[in-house]
Amino acid sequence: MTGLVDSHTHLASRQFKADLPQVLERARQAGVGAMVVPSVDLNNAREVLAIAEAEPDVHAAVGIHPCDADSVSDDTWVDALRELARHPKVVALGETGLDYFHAPPMGFTASAWRDWQQRLLRLHLELAVELGLNVVLHNRESWQDLVAAVAPFHGRLRAQFHCFTGTLEAAKPLLEAGHLISFTGIVTFKNGGHMPATAAAAPAGSFMLETDAPYLAPMPFRGKRCEPAYVRHSAEKTASLRGMTLAELTDETTATARGFFRGLGVPVKDSG
Ligand SMILES: [Zn+2]
Numbered sequence: 001m002t003g004l005v006d007s008h009t010h011l012a013s014r015q016f017k018a019d020l021p022q023v024l025e026r027a028r029q030a031g032v033g034a035m036v037v038p039s040v041d042l043n044n045a046r047e048v049l050a051i052a053e054a055e056p057d058v059h060a061a062v063g064i065h066p067c068d069a070d071s072v073s074d075d076t077w078v079d080a081l082r083e084l085a086r087h088p089k090v091v092a093l094g095e096t097g098l099d100y101f102h103a104p105p106m107g108f109t110a111s112a113w114r115d116w117q118q119r120l121l122r123l124h125l126e127l128a129v130e131l132g133l134n135v136v137l138h139n140r141e142s143w144q145d146l147v148a149a150v151a152p153f154h155g156r157l158r159a160q161f162h163c164f165t166g167t168l169e170a171a172k173p174l175l176e177a178g179h180l181i182s183f184t185g186i187v188t189f190k191n192g193g194h195m196p197a198t199a200a201a202a203p204a205g206s207f208m209l210e211t212d213a214p215y216l217a218p219m220p221f222r223g224k225r226c227e228p229a230y231v232r233h234s235a236e237k238t239a240s241l242r243g244m245t246l247a248e249l250t251d252e253t254t255a256t257a258r259g260f261f262r263g264l265g266v267p268v269k270d271s272g
Contacts, residue, residue, distance in 0.1 A: 003034060003057075003254065004031050004209065004232060004250050004253070005032070005033065005034045005035070005231075005253065006036070006213070007182050007208040007210040007257050008036060008038055008162045008182060008184075008211070009035050009212070009213045010037065010213060011048070011228070012039070012047040013213075015214040015225055016214065016227075023228065023229075024055060024057075024058070024228075026227065026228075028057070029229070030228075030230075030231075030232045032232070033057060033266040034057050035058050035059065036059050036061060036257075036261055037052065037060055037061065038061040038063065038065075038136050039060070039063055039065075039094075041064050041071040041072075042071070042077060042084070045060070045084050046084070048060045049062070052089035053089065057265075058089075059265075060091065061091060061092040062084045062087075063093045063095055064081070064120055064124070065095050066098050066121070066138055067138075070105045070108065070116075072120075075123065081127060082127060082130075082131070085131055085133065091262050091263055091264050093124055093133050093135045093136070094137065094160075095136040095162065096124035096136070097139055097146060098118065098138070098139060098140075098149070099117065102140070114145075118149060121149050128153075128157045129153065132262070133262060134157055134261070135158075135159045136160045137150070137159045137162060139161065143166070147173075147174070150179070159174075159179045159180070160180050160181075160182055160260065161182070162182050163186075163210070163212055164181035164182060165193060165195055166194055167197070167198060168197070168201050175202075180208055180256065180260055181207050182207060183208075183210070184210055184211060184234065185211060185212075185217055185219070185221075185226065185233065186216060186218075187237050188222075188233055188234055189218075196237075199237075199241050204252050204256075205255075206256075207256065208257050209234050209235055211227065212226065213227050218233040218234050219233065219237075221233075235249055235250060
């Protein structure tokens with residue numbers, strides 16, 4: 001069987017500063033063969049790339065998170081991001097997207113903040129097309145606007161709608177356009193909403209697994225710091241929901257991740 005992929009894990013978070021080597025070791029012990037680390041702003045992207053340079057199984061996505069859209073004040077970031085995206089360990093752009101849940105930062109009205117996030121999102125999508133990269137998308141209480149912003153790019157790029165918690169019905173038009181969804185540890189929660197049903201029924205090849213570490217630890221670690229090793233708990237739960245073995249689910253989701261993230265290497269483990 002191949003290793004699992006944690007397709008969204010914030011290893012450059014402050015919360016991993018003290019013990020990153022141990023976190024990575026536990027992930028490898030748990031059967032994680034590759035980790036994709038999205039960035040939240042340009043400085044964070046440089047930290048993510050430094051980790052990816054040191055660790056063969058860590059790959060980077062570079063971008064500006066909608067909640068950090070105020071880290072830039074004009075469009076010059078696009079040139080900086082284009083430069084960062086040339087790094088050989090970059091497998092996607094992101095995370096970008098929209099977040100209408102958190103209050104706007106100082107200096108922004110609610111509508112100006114939404115407009116600014118939408119501008120950054122559109123420029124990320126245009127850059128992704130230019131560079132031939134796929135994108136990692138964040139959504140919080142912004143679903144309709146996010147889907148509308150991506151629609152003009154159908155066929156020109158693929159998007160990972162990360163931490164997807166909706167119904168398969170809601171995902172269908174996106175999956176048909178070649179996009180993917182990914183499931184966090186919420187799939188293991190007793191009150192996981194639509195997640196278990198969506199994870200059970202999503203077509204093979206349409207979804208990936210992720211931790212969103214340090215957030216959203218699966219059962220039995222719910223409420224604690226999440227780490228990439230725990231993607232295995234979500235994988236086991238998803239496999240059982242789908243009536244598959246962990247090995248089958250791993251092979252399927254890892255193949256999906258390889259097809260999505262440019263140049264994602266996942267070592268094939270021997271069966272011993
Ligand atoms: Zn994230």
